[in-house]
Amino acid sequence: MSSADTIDWFRNTAPYINTHRGTTVVVGLRAGAVSQDNFINVVHDLALMQSLGMRLVVIHEHAYLNSAPLPQEAMGPMLAEIASERSQIERMFSMGLPNSPLHNAKLRVISGNFVTARPAGVLKGVDHGALGVVRHVDVAGMSHALDGAAICLLSAVAHSPAGDVFAVNALELMQVVARSLAAEKLIVMSEHEGVMTEDGSLIRQLTVDAARNYMAHAADGMDDNIALACKACGDGVPRVHLVSYACDGGLIKELYTHDGAGTLISSDEYEQMVAAQGHDLAGILELVRPLQQEGVLVERTNEQVAADLQHFTVITKDSRVIACAALYPNTADAIGEIACVATHPDYRDSGHGERLIEKLVETARELHLKQVYVRTTQTGHWFRELGFQPVEQTALPSAEQAKSSRDRNSNTLIRAI
Numbered sequence: 001m002s003s004a005d006t007i008d009w010f011r012n013t014a015p016y017i018n019t020h021r022g023t024t025v026v027v028g029l030r031a032g033a034v035s036q037d038n039f040i041n042v043v044h045d046l047a048l049m050q051s052l053g054m055r056l057v058v059i060h061e062h063a064y065l066n067s068a069p070l071p072q073e074a075m076g077p078m079l080a081e082i083a084s085e086r087s088q089i090e091r092m093f094s095m096g097l098p099n100s101p102l103h104n105a106k107l108r109v110i111s112g113n114f115v116t117a118r119p120a121g122v123l124k125g126v127d128h129g130a131l132g133v134v135r136h137v138d139v140a141g142m143s144h145a146l147d148g149a150a151i152c153l154l155s156a157v158a159h160s161p162a163g164d165v166f167a168v169n170a171l172e173l174m175q176v177v178a179r180s181l182a183a184e185k186l187i188v189m190s191e192h193e194g195v196m197t198e199d200g201s202l203i204r205q206l207t208v209d210a211a212r213n214y215m216a217h218a219a220d221g222m223d224d225n226i227a228l229a230c231k232a233c234g235d236g237v238p239r240v241h242l243v244s245y246a247c248d249g250g251l252i253k254e255l256y257t258h259d260g261a262g263t264l265i266s267s268d269e270y271e272q273m274v275a276a277q278g279h280d281l282a283g284i285l286e287l288v289r290p291l292q293q294e295g296v297l298v299e300r301t302n303e304q305v306a307a308d309l310q311h312f313t314v315i316t317k318d319s320r321v322i323a324c325a326a327l328y329p330n331t332a333d334a335i336g337e338i339a340c341v342a343t344h345p346d347y348r349d350s351g352h353g354e355r356l357i358e359k360l361v362e363t364a365r366e367l368h369l370k371q372v373y374v375r376t377t378q379t380g381h382w383f384r385e386l387g388f389q390p391v392e393q394t395a396l397p398s399a400e401q402a403k404s405s406r407d408r409n410s411n412t413l414i415r416a417i
């Protein structure tokens, strides 16, 4: 990558960094994650996410635990294995050799008695021994650790007030911790890339309802991940990401790039059309900058766009701006200019542009404007299909004609409202 590409790439990550900073994220490592070669890269990526301001809770599943009884005598060896795995994770977070991504990171990893459990007890006449059910999460204690910029590391064991120790289902723990901390995200890292279609292609995003349909046909283990995602979303966790622990950079790609690396499952509709807020500025600039450079949109400085932000309406998808348009009302002449209409190339031809125009027309109507107009060099036909009529520039009120200095020999189209 050339240094210009690197700079461009780095700038493009800014909207994601801003979105994720300060959010609480629970990362669930399914069994097998810690022992595979890529795990050191996962640790580096977690360290980077923490450096970029995420509040991280990492939960490792040592071995898959179904709801079968767990004899008390199995607990000793299991605890030793879990402790060894946890120690391995702590050791990796503590490495800071020069030239390694963890150099100077000074990460603090805190594990503790944050979770209490009760025995699963006797079910259908069978004593489930050392198998426990998560009872309570010490939210205040964990928040204190996270506020102190530490990573909380939890194993799938918990204690009871009576002093017993129980093994708990790690998936249940991930769900309860994410819910209790009101986490913005739960990321489940397993051997699977994500949810796949029948012909083997990765599905990038799913609603909970759609995800449920994939549960029955999902690969072994993936059905549990999907079930967990659906439950967590049902508990109010807005986003659950299913990512492979074997994919180098999978976490970074999923969180800080447009394409992602796994499957995002969320309970809400992904797309929202809203008035632009301060945090949308970077996304709008990212969207319109290439079009300005191509001369498709009128050149506006970043400062101009920032100053005009209140005129913008955006469509966002998972907090990312995928389309925008601005309405500049001139109430004195009862006319408004529509400008800066853009849809991200990946999301075109799905009606976003038309929805934005209709929204701006509705806004103009509420402002008692009688007309809206647009100046365009290449999109005249598109606007005509949306009810705009070509007119001479002189048909505009003089105050609007005066704005044409920033114009580029474009066509003017008007729509009555």
Ligand SMILES: CC(C)(COP(=O)(O)OP(=O)(O)OC[C@H]1O[C@@H](n2cnc3c(N)ncnc32)[C@H](O)[C@@H]1OP(=O)(O)O)[C@@H](O)C(=O)NCCC(=O)NCCS
Residues within 6 Å of the ligand: 291, 296, 297, 323, 338, 339, 340, 341, 342, 343, 344, 347, 348, 349, 350, 351, 352, 353, 354, 355, 374, 375, 376, 377, 378, 379, 380, 381, 382
């Ligand atoms: C113009 C633009 C905003 C449309 O966004 P969109 O979200 O794809 O819009 P819609 O989905 O509502 O409309 C897509 C339809 O318009 C058509 N269309 C797109 N650009 C067109 C153009 N320049 N001329 C005529 N039709 C066009 C598409 O082919 C598609 O037609 P179809 O539905 O028959 O397949 C988008 O192409 C874009 O960002 N272009 C670059 C910026 C630009 O030109 N902005 C306008 C200047 S202010």
